[in-house]
Amino acid sequence: MRMHDHPAINYPPYVWPEGKRCAVVFSLDLDAESPFLWISRGQAVHHLGEIEQRRQGPRQGLARVAALLAEYGIRGSFYVPGVVAETYPGLLPFLVEGGHEIAHHGYFHERIEAIPVERAEEYLVQAQELFRAQTGLSGLGHRAPSWEMTPDFLRVLQRRGVAYDSSLMGFDHPYEVGGVVEVPVQWMVDDALYFRYTNSARDKTHPANPVAVLESWIEEFEGVRETGGLFMVTVHDWISGRGQRLRLLRRLIEHLRRDPQVWWARADEVAAWHAASANAGRFSVPAHAINTHFETAPRG
Numbered sequence: 001m002r003m004h005d006h007p008a009i010n011y012p013p014y015v016w017p018e019g020k021r022c023a024v025v026f027s028l029d030l031d032a033e034s035p036f037l038w039i040s041r042g043q044a045v046h047h048l049g050e051i052e053q054r055r056q057g058p059r060q061g062l063a064r065v066a067a068l069l070a071e072y073g074i075r076g077s078f079y080v081p082g083v084v085a086e087t088y089p090g091l092l093p094f095l096v097e098g099g100h101e102i103a104h105h106g107y108f109h110e111r112i113e114a115i116p117v118e119r120a121e122e123y124l125v126q127a128q129e130l131f132r133a134q135t136g137l138s139g140l141g142h143r144a145p146s147w148e149m150t151p152d153f154l155r156v157l158q159r160r161g162v163a164y165d166s167s168l169m170g171f172d173h174p175y176e177v178g179g180v181v182e183v184p185v186q187w188m189v190d191d192a193l194y195f196r197y198t199n200s201a202r203d204k205t206h207p208a209n210p211v212a213v214l215e216s217w218i219e220e221f222e223g224v225r226e227t228g229g230l231f232m233v234t235v236h237d238w239i240s241g242r243g244q245r246l247r248l249l250r251r252l253i254e255h256l257r258r259d260p261q262v263w264w265a266r267a268d269e270v271a272a273w274h275a276a277s278a279n280a281g282r283f284s285v286p287a288h289a290i291n292t293h294f295e296t297a298p299r300g
């Protein structure tokens, strides 16, 4: 008996449209300088290094990634903090005109688990109002900054009419968590893990060799394809919109496009497919954090 046939863990295969074998979503978290502002809040910042590095994103990086996608006719999903849309008011209309999805990513790139849920809700509502004012669009999707989430905030997303969430990875294809459709992310295919470098204490590593990263991402795609999952690529405006990373993205896209069994879609289209297809409800899990109050006395 194969593991997935066992009745105790019997999740059926995910069903993709048009008989496709797997799906690819190209997503970009348009952070620009917002995470730096959030981390530095309340402090007097007088140095330019990291903030200028990040501003290259909206100045150059985003347009270059968008041009690459246009070349291949790919429509992506762009997660934009409110403060970035406010600082660069041309960004959202530019993306919408290009056929891309725009969705929420906090207001100040705040970490949801680190602030009161009421505050997080206020920021979401502010972002919704700003996006509506700039583009006329509402009922958009959401991706949590730093991909962290709480059960309380999932309830806020439902209450505030958010179409879906894309922050968690409890399955490697869409599912429902706490009643919210989740279009999962994947750290393995996030450019920040390999290339984020600002010469600060928050750097985790030196930039990786993009040729090795390309090989790793292709291997991940082939694995996801074998099990019929979602290959969610996530890049950042200020990390992937330059030099070697643009070349890496082109080579990745060339590889993915050779496969006729891939369904290319925006994340909102994947979420809509999930909710309207036979998959709905098959992969539904409650949203609960673990109980850490373990019994410490010896048993028996």
Ligand SMILES: [Zn+2]
Pocket: 029, 030, 031, 105, 109, 145, 146
């Ligand atoms: Zn982000």
